[in-house]
Amino acid sequence: YDRGYLITGGITPAEKTHGLLIKTDINGYVLWDKVIGAPDQVFINKTIYDEDGNLYIFGCINIQSGSISLVIKLNVCGELQWCRQFNFEEYAYNFINDGIFSKNGDLLAVAYMHMNDDYNDRIFIFCITPDGEYLWKKSYASCANYPSFEERIGSRIQFFDDIYIISGYV
DSSP states (O other): OOSOEEEEEEEOGGGOOEEEEEEEOTTSOEEEEEEEOTTSEEEEEEEEEOTTOOEEEEEEEEETTEEEEEEEEEOTTSOEEEEEEEOOTTOSEEEEEEEEEOTTSOEEEEEEEEOSSSSSOOEEEEEEOTTOOEEEEEEESOTTTOTTOOOOEEEEEEEETTEEEEEEEO
16 A cells, blocks of 8 residues: 555464564565564464555464464554454364455455364355454355365455455365
């Protein structure tokens, strides 16, 4: 929005990965930087911004028994506006791989969610308002719909010609 740069990645101090954000101006001078996750292990998989410069970070927090999906909103100065964790007890592992804005301005996030058995839905779309309110989640490419597909992981969501496309692998 301001022609600067936002650099996202991860750092691994003391054997735990933390998300890293660095915001620069148009000339590459650092305006601010943030470590996301200390003391927890956090992975940033996607960062998007709105027309006002607010940042929306999608990823997960690793916990001892699995992972939890994570969405964070920072304002233009990198200050925390809200943080939402999506933990569904029946799923040991769930993490968001990608996120976009929907046509109406809500956030859509494609997540992988895995139970401890082999027969469950694994690709989900979350819908969240820009204020962090959880609206819904829906399953796609379930084992019931596609019984010959053992592993299903959604890795990307895109919007083309008035349709949403989820891509990944099976």
